[in-house]
Amino acid sequence: MYNLRTLLPSIVVLLTAVPIINGENNIFKFDVSTNDLTVLVGEGERWIIDQSGTLPNGYNITFIKQHPNLVDVVPPSVFIEPNDNNNSTNSYNITIFGKSPGHLVITSQSQPNETSISSNVFVRVTVANSMxxxxxxxxxxxxxxxxxxxxxxxxxxxxxxxxxxxxxxxxxxxxxxxxxxxxxxxxxxxxxxxxxxxxxxxxxxxxxxxxxxxxxxxxxxxxxxxxxxxxxxxxxxxxxxxxxxxxxxxxxxxxxxxxxxxxxxxxxxxxxxxxxxxxxxxxxxxxxxxxxxxxxxxxxxxxxxxxxxxxxxxxxxxxxxxxxxxxxxxxxxxxxxxxxxxxxxxxxxxxxxxxxxxxxxxxxxxxxxxxxxxxxxxxxxxxxxxxxxxxx
Structure with missing residues (x-):
């Protein structure tokens, strides 16, 4: 029969061998420059996605517009390159062009699916006629x-x-x-x-x-x-x-x-x-x-x-x-x-x-x-x- 004392070293080894991706011990992290953006009709504003930490796999992120006729997102998707450097930070520039006045939310969907990306990579956009x-x-x-x-x-x-x-x-x-x-x-x-x-x-x-x-x-x-x-x-x-x-x-x-x-x-x-x-x-x-x-x-x-x-x-x-x-x-x-x-x-x-x-x-x-x-x-x-x- 095994007791806790004999099993504890094996449990510790098992836990440390499995990389934790979600929670406070993320091996990678996604941030955006802002979650709120104001854009004028006929003009564009830059929106930046920052990826930091070790990224074992690449991810293709597609942007989903709540109201497609209000803005254009260029590019409509980005590929996040994998990297093995825990101290590295990669930035990806997105331009949001205003087409018609209104409010919308631009969300994201990753392939392969990663909930920590879709929950962080979004922006609320206000398209205005005049500053x-x-x-x-x-x-x-x-x-x-x-x-x-x-x-x-x-x-x-x-x-x-x-x-x-x-x-x-x-x-x-x-x-x-x-x-x-x-x-x-x-x-x-x-x-x-x-x-x-x-x-x-x-x-x-x-x-x-x-x-x-x-x-x-x-x-x-x-x-x-x-x-x-x-x-x-x-x-x-x-x-x-x-x-x-x-x-x-x-x-x-x-x-x-x-x-x-x-x-x-x-x-x-x-x-x-x-x-x-x-x-x-x-x-x-x-x-x-x-x-x-x-x-x-x-x-x-x-x-x-x-x-x-x-x-x-x-x-x-x-x-x-x-x-x-x-x-x-x-x-x-x-x-x-x-x-x-x-x-x-x-x-x-x-x-x-x-x-x-x-x-x-x-x-x-x-x-x-x-x-x-x-x-x-x-x-x-x-x-x-x-x-x-x-x-x-």
């Missing part, structure tokens, strides 16, 4: 990011200047803080949690992480600024304003939904990525309804005193530039489906801009002669807006 439009779109993106980030502070300053939050609807604040909290949870999970990232790329193998560092900054900064505004509601004059029963009921419903999703994810019925998607849907729902209480309050008071127009002007600027960026990108990449095929983002932006226009009409047209000091009758109207007996 000028690309840079304009980039500028629009940063400007609307700054506009939306700064938009919280006019309201904070207005409250500080007046030492009062009378006229600022508490339902709007309550919905806003929950919405940004859900958005922050979504962004943080996809940006920092490696398990959630792995699940995302398992579902979308050649996709990009949709959460960038500016998304993290915006969501956490928005939550911070909203918390400052809520803090002002405790220290400044607020008359009898409260969070309404309707708003508290909606927030309770959102809380129940999030708790149920968390339990399902914690018991492995759903993946945590699905929990994050649920949080994002809560945020989208809140975005659709959060402006309604403030608009109704302004209408009943016949005044926008206490509601900062600076917030609205910056939000309008950001929303318009966001939609213009989407339209520019739709033309530049012939990607109108990103707007009309999945209208959620564009629709939400348009919805917010429409509310901004309505708020501007209230401020500059309908109630432009409203006095700077609320009368007793207006304060009574504010009291009537709250059906809740619990103070905020």
């Amino acid at each position: 000028v439009i690309y840079y304009i779109s980039l500028v629009f993106g940063w400007v609307y990011f700054v506009a939306w980030s700064v938009s919280f502070y006019p309201q904070i300053y207005e409250n500080f200047r007046r030492k009062s939050v009378v006229g600022l609807n508490f339902d709007f604040l309550a919905l806003n803080i929950v919405g940004f909290a859900m958005y922050s949870v979504f962004n943080a999970g996809l940006f920092w949690n490696s398990d959630i990232q792995a699940e995302y790329f398992n579902r979308y193998p050649r996709g990009l992480n949709p959460v960038l560092i500016n998304d993290i900054f915006f969501s956490f900064h928005a939550m911070f600024a909203t918390l400052i505004t809520i803090g002002q509601c405790f220290i400044y004059e607020r008359a009898e304003q409260r969070v309404s029963t309707t708003a508290r009921s909606l927030l309770s419903l959102f809380c129940v939904v999030v708790i149920i999703l968390a339990i399902l994810a914690g018991t492995n019925v759903l993946h945590w990525l699905d929990f994050l998607y649920g949080c994002s849907y809560v945020k989208l729902t809140i975005t659709l309804i959060k402006y309604i209480p403030q608009a109704v309050m302004n209408y009943r008071r016949k005044s926008t005193v206490g509601w900062s127009i600076g917030n609205i002007l910056l939000d309008f600027t950001g929303g318009m530039l966001s939609m213009l960026q989407m339209i520019l990108n739709g033309y530049n990449y012939d990607d109108w489906d990103s707007i009309f095929g999945d209208p959620t983002k564009f629709g939400l932006g348009l919805f917010s801009v429409c509310f901004d226009i309505f708020f501007m009409l209230q401020h500059y047209v309908f109630y432009r002669h409203a006095t700077k000091k609320l009368s007793e009758s207006q304060t009574t109207t504010v009291e009537d807006l709250s059906s809740s007996t619990m103070k905020f």
Whole structure:
């Protein structure tokens, strides 16, 4: 009978005699210069494949275009020469020519088949009509990011200047803080949690992480600024304003939904990525309804005193530039489906801009002669807006 001690030397010899091709002990490796490439229509961009390490066999790599009419790949295939030098690196230049605007993924297939090659040798290609439009779109993106980030502070300053939050609807604040909290949870999970990232790329193998560092900054900064505004509601004059029963009921419903999703994810019925998607849907729902209480309050008071127009002007600027960026990108990449095929983002932006226009009409047209000091009758109207007996 053999025991482990007598068999161990033979096992070690056997393992060391078999070359390991996959995993961390690769005897060869394939890298590409980039997995994301932008090409102009009528022009070409170079894409490089680097092979390093000992390659016992040659491989013929054929490139497969997701949409054949958008680009030409020259050459359409390359033969990777075998080599026995572990320190050598061989580079193969590929040129990708743009033919029509759009997006596609170029993948590879090797002969003989080697999964480590096909999983690494791919590129996401964006074919654009104009680099000028690309840079304009980039500028629009940063400007609307700054506009939306700064938009919280006019309201904070207005409250500080007046030492009062009378006229600022508490339902709007309550919905806003929950919405940004859900958005922050979504962004943080996809940006920092490696398990959630792995699940995302398992579902979308050649996709990009949709959460960038500016998304993290915006969501956490928005939550911070909203918390400052809520803090002002405790220290400044607020008359009898409260969070309404309707708003508290909606927030309770959102809380129940999030708790149920968390339990399902914690018991492995759903993946945590699905929990994050649920949080994002809560945020989208809140975005659709959060402006309604403030608009109704302004209408009943016949005044926008206490509601900062600076917030609205910056939000309008950001929303318009966001939609213009989407339209520019739709033309530049012939990607109108990103707007009309999945209208959620564009629709939400348009919805917010429409509310901004309505708020501007209230401020500059309908109630432009409203006095700077609320009368007793207006304060009574504010009291009537709250059906809740619990103070905020």
